[in-house]
Amino acid sequence: MVTVRAPATSANLGSGFDVFGVALSRPADVVRVRRDTETSIEVSGAGSQFIPEDPEKNTVGAVAEALDAPAHIEINKGVRPASGLGSSAASAAAAAVALDELYDRGHTREALVPIAAEGEAVVSGVAHDDNVAPAIVGGFTVATGNGITRVDADISLVVCLPDIVISTRDARSVVPESASIEQVVETVGNAATLTAGMCRDDPELVGAGMHDSVVTPARAELIEGYDDICGAARDAGATGVTISGSGPGVLAVCRGRDRRSVASAMLDAFEAHDIDARSYQTRVGRGAQIL
Numbered sequence: 001m002v003t004v005r006a007p008a009t010s011a012n013l014g015s016g017f018d019v020f021g022v023a024l025s026r027p028a029d030v031v032r033v034r035r036d037t038e039t040s041i042e043v044s045g046a047g048s049q050f051i052p053e054d055p056e057k058n059t060v061g062a063v064a065e066a067l068d069a070p071a072h073i074e075i076n077k078g079v080r081p082a083s084g085l086g087s088s089a090a091s092a093a094a095a096a097v098a099l100d101e102l103y104d105r106g107h108t109r110e111a112l113v114p115i116a117a118e119g120e121a122v123v124s125g126v127a128h129d130d131n132v133a134p135a136i137v138g139g140f141t142v143a144t145g146n147g148i149t150r151v152d153a154d155i156s157l158v159v160c161l162p163d164i165v166i167s168t169r170d171a172r173s174v175v176p177e178s179a180s181i182e183q184v185v186e187t188v189g190n191a192a193t194l195t196a197g198m199c200r201d202d203p204e205l206v207g208a209g210m211h212d213s214v215v216t217p218a219r220a221e222l223i224e225g226y227d228d229i230c231g232a233a234r235d236a237g238a239t240g241v242t243i244s245g246s247g248p249g250v251l252a253v254c255r256g257r258d259r260r261s262v263a264s265a266m267l268d269a270f271e272a273h274d275i276d277a278r279s280y281q282t283r284v285g286r287g288a289q290i291l
Contacts, residue, residue, distance in 0.1 A: 002102045003032045006094035006288040007138075008079040008280075009086035010159065010251050011130040014210035014242035015190035017175075021141045023134040024085070024157065025285030027078040031060065031094035033071040033102050039064045045077030047087070059088045059119035060095035066115045069099040082165040084249035089131030092119030097136065097288040109137050109287065110148055123168065131245065138287030140198040153198040153284045155206055156256040158238070160229065160266035161249045163276040166222050171246030174218045183214050198284075207240025207253040216243055223248050225273035229266050236265035256283075 007028045013020040029045075039055045055061025060073050073095060079087040096116040100107050107115070116132040129143035133150075142149040179187075194209025196202075220226040220243065229250055230241040237258030244251040254262045263279035270277040 001032055001034045002098045003030065003291040004094040004098040004101075004288050005030050005291055006090045006097070006135045007285050008159075009089055009131045009134045010084070010157075010244040010249070011086065011128075012212075012215070012243070012245060013194060013251070014212040014216055014240070015187050015194055016142070017212070017215050018128055018130055019143055020191070020194070021086075021130040021134040021143060022153075022157075023138045023285045023287055024159065024280070024282045026280055026282050027085070029078050029087075029090040029094055030076040030291070031091060031098055032074040033095065033098040035102060036070055036072045039070045039073065041073045041075065043075045043077065045075070046079065047081040048075075048077050050081055051075075051077070057122065059092040059122050061119075062122045063092050063095045063116060063119040064099055066118050067096070067099050067103065067105055069103045069105070071099060071102065080161065082167055083161055084166070084243065084245035084247045085159065085161070086131035086135060086245060088120055088123040089116065089135045092116040093132050093135035093288050095119065097290065101290055112136055113143075113148055134287065136287050138285060140284060142195070151195075151198045154201045155198065155203055155284045156254055156259050157282050157284065158233070158252040158254060158259055158262045158266065159244055159249050159280045159282060160252070160263065160270065160277050161280070162223070162270050164223070164248050166247045168246045171219055171222065174222065175215050176218055179214045186213060203239045203253050203255055207238065210240035210242045210253065212242065219243050219247055223250070224275060225269060226250070228272065229269040232265040232269035233262050236261040238262045
């Protein structure tokens, strides 16, 4: 048996739609695999009642098929589905690393990213690398058609997760189909600023570079009180706030000393809208770990 822990992730980071991703130090999924003649799946933990155990409908079933590695797979969910925290990516990443180890397939971590992304496609309909890349290799990642670039950043983060559900498919349906040249120029500048901030471990630059005027405003309409939550986080010391992935999780960048106050302010802001929420005081973390 092989056991792997894979972290929650936050994709997009505002200005890096479908390209940027970051591993979080918490929460995480834990996946255990055991050789078998055919693949079977058991799911427990956060939101497990909503996750199918049929291998043809579960992200890890697609990973097992891609690796030709049938196994009994136990998934302990620490990352709630439909949270914007890469829930399906965490399971897919953990399964890819665990099955590769179990069957001694010898893939590099980078080579496992597109395999795990095939599992993601079962849930979202599209095989994107932006969540599975940081879930496997850790840190801040830039995923393009040319491969994965990783930065071992040290940035403090807060994620506030409201008790509402937004599916990835619904969140993608509201994305604008075009942008003005002014918006493109602004987005490129912000993405470059964010990347420089990650390289320098500078939360001010990262926060400034998260601003996005194309995708985020459209998705913000799906999260009640979003502007108030962002304002409360900034007042408490956040240097930048955006939607985590497709939402409804909200991601704030801050200095380590401000994490507690930022988390509390975001929770209070959701409560003011009669929405229950929980917060994670976290930071840029490691990728999948064999336990």
